[in-house]
Amino acid sequence: MFTWLQNHRRSEIRATPFPPQWRSFLEARVAHYAWLDTSERQRLEGDTQVFVAEKDWEGANGLKLTDEIKVCLAAQVCLLLLGWENPHFFPNVGTIIVYPSSFQAISRQRNGYMETESRRALLGEAWSGNLPVVISWEEARTGGEDGEDGHSVVLHEFAHKLDMLSGGADGVPPLSGGDAEYDSWAKVMSQSFRDLQRSVWQGGESVLDGYGAENEAEFFAVVTEAFFERPYPLRERHLALYEALHQYYRQDTAARWERWERRQTHPAP
CATH class of the missing domain: 1.10.472.150 (Glucose-regulated metallo-peptidase M90, N-terminal domain)
Incomplete structure (x- = not known):
């Protein structure tokens, strides 16, 4: 009701x-x-x-x-x-x-009698x-x-x-595709997370903000930013990661960006 x-x-x-x-x-x-x-x-x-x-x-x-x-x-x-x-x-x-x-943001930590x-x-x-x-x-x-x-x-x-x-913040939102989608998500996300960590440690360039290397929860948030804000380079350089977000959000943001670019280049009469 x-x-x-x-x-x-x-x-x-x-x-x-x-x-x-x-x-x-x-x-x-x-x-x-x-x-x-x-x-x-x-x-x-x-x-x-x-x-x-x-x-x-x-x-x-x-x-x-x-x-x-x-x-x-x-x-x-x-x-x-x-x-x-x-x-x-x-x-x-x-x-x-x-x-x-x-x-x-204020945080307090107590150690014995000291705070x-x-x-x-x-x-x-x-x-x-x-x-x-x-x-x-x-x-x-x-x-x-x-x-x-x-x-x-x-x-x-x-x-x-x-x-x-889905509970705590662990980088895994609720997925609708059952065990197969969760398995695929875990495989793609864990590998991409490790790749970003390696890139940050080595001082390399990435489409993704290095803050995403902090933990899995921050990685999902950073990848979401890239999926909507930098979809074309994300798809070009991290196709499996892009497809995982494409399936989750059910949006093809790179194709949307390409259509917008064409409208900018060739505006309707």
């Missing part, structure tokens, strides 16, 4: 005309919007409306949340869901906390369970406007939340 009501509510939200001002936000702030064809744009707009409506939004450090901020963040998140017929809209995310820029405190400046953070995702608006805005630099704090943090849908 709940699922039926939820789907009905989402259909009503999608049926609401997409505000022209929201579309102008996407055109100005979300570079990937230009890569999409007409049907994909309509789908992204509808999913963005659902995500904005269903989540709680909090501004931190004095940031006043505007429609522009919520729409631009939501659209970047919903790029991840674009290939799924019935997207789940992240049931493990209830709240998005948005800071104006980087924020301080030490350390601080780190972060651009984004995804907490396990149903806890919030924290995002720097400055970083999200910059990443959204440049769709080809290989970096997106929004895609990165929400890739972690996809990973966490």
Whole structure:
């Protein structure tokens, strides 16, 4: 019953005309919007409306949340869901906390009677369970406007939340293909992870950000960034890895990028 009501509510939200001002936000702030064809744009707009409506939004450090901020963040998140017929809209995310820029994460460690405190400046953070995702608006805005630099704090943090849908963050999100897909995923990801570690240790060049060599969870988040932001070089240099992400996200992002490039070179009359 709940699922039926939820789907009905989402259909009503999608049926609401997409505000022209929201579309102008996407055109100005979300570079990937230009890569999409007409049907994909309509789908992204509808999913963005659902995500904005269903989540709680909090501004931190004095940031006043505007429609522009919520729409631009939501659209970047919903790029991840674009290939799924019935997207789940992240049931493990209830709240998005948005800071104006980087924020301080405080950690404490006790050793006997002594407690030490350390601080780190972060651009984004995804907490396990149903806890919030924290995002720097400055970083999200910059990443959204440049769709080809290989970096997106929004895609990165929400890739972690996809990973966490299967339990802990271990680089293995829920897969729909059964044991065969899990076996294939493990083989491709583990080899690619080791290759990146080796490249980082040797000071080599890679399509992938070296931060992905930290652990399997960070590797999946970094690979997700590359799949959406640098799909063509990822496919050219790491075909097996690209195909694993292609199968998971059900999107051919390299072909999408190629279509966009052709439109740029040969615009319609």
